[in-house]
Amino acid sequence: MKQLFKTKWNAACFVLIPACIGINYLGKLFASVLKLPLWLDSIGTCIGGILGGPVIGGICGAANNLIFGFTTGDSITLVYALTSLGIGAAAGIMARLGHMKSLPGALLTACVTGLTAVVISTPLNIIFWGGTTGNIWGDAVFAWSQASGLPVFLGSFLDEVVVDVPDKFITLLIVFAIVKGLPRKLTSLYDIDDEVVSLD
Amino acid sequence: MKSISLYVDQDTFLTRLHSFSKLFYIAAAIAIPLIGGGFHLYVLSLLLSFCLIAAGKIGKRILPLIAFSFTIILTVFLIHGLFNQKNEQILFTLGPLIFYREGLLYALKIGLNILNMLLAFAVLVLTTRPAVLVDDLEQAGFSPRFGYMICSVFQIIPQMMGTMNTILDAQRSRGMETEGNILVRARAFLPLISPVVNSSLINTRERAIALEVRGFDSKEKKTFLQDRKLRGADKRFIAFMAALLFASLIWRIRVWL
Numbered sequence: 001m002k003q004l005f006k007t008k009w010n011a012a013c014f015v016l017i018p019a020c021i022g023i024n025y026l027g028k029l030f031a032s033v034l035k036l037p038l039w040l041d042s043i044g045t046c047i048g049g050i051l052g053g054p055v056i057g058g059i060c061g062a063a064n065n066l067i068f069g070f071t072t073g074d075s076i077t078l079v080y081a082l083t084s085l086g087i088g089a090a091a092g093i094m095a096r097l098g099h100m101k102s103l104p105g106a107l108l109t110a111c112v113t114g115l116t117a118v119v120i121s122t123p124l125n126i127i128f129w130g131g132t133t134g135n136i137w138g139d140a141v142f143a144w145s146q147a148s149g150l151p152v153f154l155g156s157f158l159d160e161v162v163v164d165v166p167d168k169f170i171t172l173l174i175v176f177a178i179v180k181g182l183p184r185k186l187t188s189l190y191d192i193d194d195e196v197v198s199l200d
Numbered sequence: 201m202k203s204i205s206l207y208v209d210q211d212t213f214l215t216r217l218h219s220f221s222k223l224f225y226i227a228a229a230i231a232i233p234l235i236g237g238g239f240h241l242y243v244l245s246l247l248l249s250f251c252l253i254a255a256g257k258i259g260k261r262i263l264p265l266i267a268f269s270f271t272i273i274l275t276v277f278l279i280h281g282l283f284n285q286k287n288e289q290i291l292f293t294l295g296p297l298i299f300y301r302e303g304l305l306y307a308l309k310i311g312l313n314i315l316n317m318l319l320a321f322a323v324l325v326l327t328t329r330p331a332v333l334v335d336d337l338e339q340a341g342f343s344p345r346f347g348y349m350i351c352s353v354f355q356i357i358p359q360m361m362g363t364m365n366t367i368l369d370a371q372r373s374r375g376m377e378t379e380g381n382i383l384v385r386a387r388a389f390l391p392l393i394s395p396v397v398n399s400s401l402i403n404t405r406e407r408a409i410a411l412e413v414r415g416f417d418s419k420e421k422k423t424f425l426q427d428r429k430l431r432g433a434d435k436r437f438i439a440f441m442a443a444l445l446f447a448s449l450i451w452r453i454r455v456w457l
Contacts, residue, residue, distance in 0.1 A: 011416045012408040014345050018352040019404045022360045023397050025204070029364075030393055034378065034385040043397070063346075067353055070333070071205045073265050073325040075317040076272065130280055130310050134272045139279065146283035174390060178397050186405050 003192065004096050007055040012189040016052055020044035020060045021067060027171075037137060038167045042087050046113065046175045049092030050100055051190040057088030079128050083120045087168075090116040091175075106176040107169070114168035118160040122153070131156035138163035204357050206261065207329050213433075214256035214327040219336045221434040222324040225252070228441040229320035233313070236448035237455070242312040249319035258326040262319065269318050273311040280307040330354055336428055344422050348411075360400055367395050 007013070023044030031040040045064060049057020061084030069078030090113045099105035125131055131152050132139050138159040145155030188194065214222070229249060233241040253259055284303030291301045331351055338347045371391055372378060378388045430438075 010408075011411040012404065014349050014416070015352070015404045015407045015411065016401075017349050018356045019400050021353050022356040022400060025357055026360055026364060026396055027393060029361075030389060034389060036382070036386060036389065040389075043393070047397070047401070063349065063353075067350055069321070071207075071325060071330050071354075073206055073318065073321050074268075075321040076269065076314070078321075128310070129272065129276055129314070130306060132272070132275050132279055134275065139275050143279050143283055146279065146285065149285065152285070174393065177390065178394055178401075181394070181398065182401060186402055189405060189408065 004093060005054055006192050007053050008190065008192065013052050013056055016048060016056065016190070017060050017063060020048035021064045023047060024064050025068075037135075038170060039135075039163075040167065040171060040174075042084065042113075042117075042168070043171055043174055043178075045084055045088040046091040046171060047179065049088040049090070050095040050175065050179055051187065052092070053096060053190075053192065054089040054092030057090075057092035058085045059088070061085045061088035076134070079124055080121065083117050083124065086116045086120045087113050091172075100176065100179065103176065106172050110169045110172035111165070113172065114165035117164045117168060118157065121160050121164065122157045125156045125160065126152060131159065133159050133163055135163045203354065205330050205354060206325050208258055208261060208326050209329075210257060212256045212327070214252060214258075214323065216433070217327070217437060218428065218430050218434045219324070219328050219333045220340070220430065221437045222328060224438050225441055226320045226324055228445050229323075230317055232444060232448045233316060235445070236451045239309070239312065241448060241451075242309075242316055245316050246312070246319060249316070249323060252323050253319065253326075256323070256327050258322070261326050262322045265318055265322055266315070269314055273314055276310050276314075277304065277307040280304065280310075332428075335424065335426070338422070339424055339428060345416070348416070356400070360396060363399060364392070364396050367392060 021044055024041050025044075027043040028039065028041035031038055042061070045057060045061040048060035052060075062081045065077045065081035065084050068074055069081070091109060094100065094105075094109040094112055099109050121133070125133055131146075132142055133156075141162050142155050142159040145158055146152070150158075229245045233245050253262055280303035281299040282297060282303070284300065284306055286302045286306070287300030289301040291299050291304060293299070331354075334342075334347045334350050338344050368378070371388075376388060376391060377384050378392075379385070
């Protein structure tokens with residue numbers, strides 16, 4: 001269990017975090033350029049979690065939302081810093097448990113991160129916007145649930161499930177494809193089991 | 201290179217203010233209506249932000265921010281106006297749609313809260329250079345390593361955008377379709393994102409080596425080029441906001457009694 005949260009605090013990790021935040025930004029940008037009905041703004045957070053571990057993943061996620069909130073004036077993003085932290089940490093923990101080595105494992109990771117995001121986001125949605133998420137499909141579900149008399153909590157939960165779970169599935173599939181293709185030279189920088197061997 | 205920060209470079213009262221005063225302003229502007237309760241405090245908070253924005257000559261820059269939040273506020277109004285479960289009293293009808301008073305009042309409160317947060321943040325965001333904010337944080341004892349992390353985000357993103365445009369052009373010139381129905385657009389996503397992501401991850405290795413060579417891991421105490429302290433104007437500003445905060449607290453207690 002000690003290995004699960006072990007983190008290397010070296011320069012490589014402090015360089016990984018901004019790169020991951022940049023990747024999040026690009027994912028979101030591409031999704032809007034290609035007009036896809038998904039967010040795809042946590043690709044970097046998941047990569048950070050998988051390479052650096054849950055702690056780095058969590059920092060990636062939280063820093064991502066805090067930085068964008070405080071510099072691009074998007075105070076709506078700021079609210080979801082906690083969600084991003086959860087996503088990064090969940091992806092990191094699943095990777096440390098060895099689930100990101102195969103496709104079924106990646107799909108399981110997608111389920112776990114998606115549900116983490118849903119569980120953290122739902123109360124935030126209710127507190128700040130009365131239950132909506134700002135995504136057309138999700139909000140249509142929310143409107144339907146309210147019209148048919150379901151409690152706000154359940155409606156908002158369904159609203160998040162409809163948006164977040166497919167989003168995380170696609171995200172984790174992309175991440176899986178990318179991480180598989182990374183050179184060993186790079187991934188070894190973040191390996192926690194490495195040892196320094198001297199030759200004399 | 202286009203920066204992602206919204207900072208407007210000019211010399212006004214707000215840009216000269218210490219970033220901590222502006223952070224305190226955000227906290228106070230959001231807290232006052234929440235503590236006091238009631239719509240007039242939201243209006244007061246909004247007026248205060250508008251005054252600061254006018255004094256800081258950033259009025260034009262907040263319009264895109266408000267436009268951005270407009271869709272969210274609109275959905276909140278639609279959903280709660282039509283379907284909120286406490287809805288009883290009909291306010292008006294629009295064709296087949298029936299809007300209720302309770303839902304709209306609830307939506308109004310959420311809408312004002314979103315707008316209030318947005319404007320309070322705009323005061324900080326449009327008048328503070330990110331590097332200065334990080335510098336101020338570091339002088340107050342924030343870890344310089346995390347400070348580096350924040351600053352480098354602003355260098356990396358324009359760089360990655362440049363790479364992204366190159367790759368978009370390269371893939372298009374090879375005949376990849378980026379426009380069309382949703383399946384075509386979805387299929388374009390992976391060949392576009394994976395080269396950018398790969399190259400930026402591979403670049404991190406060189407960046408890490410470059411940093412280590414320059415003593416990134418050194419434990420020496422860092423010194424600063426500019427010594428920024430809270431000045432008279434900052435203290436007066438903070439005192440004013442603290443007084444308003446205190447007044448709203450008293451207001452709430454008075455309502456309780």
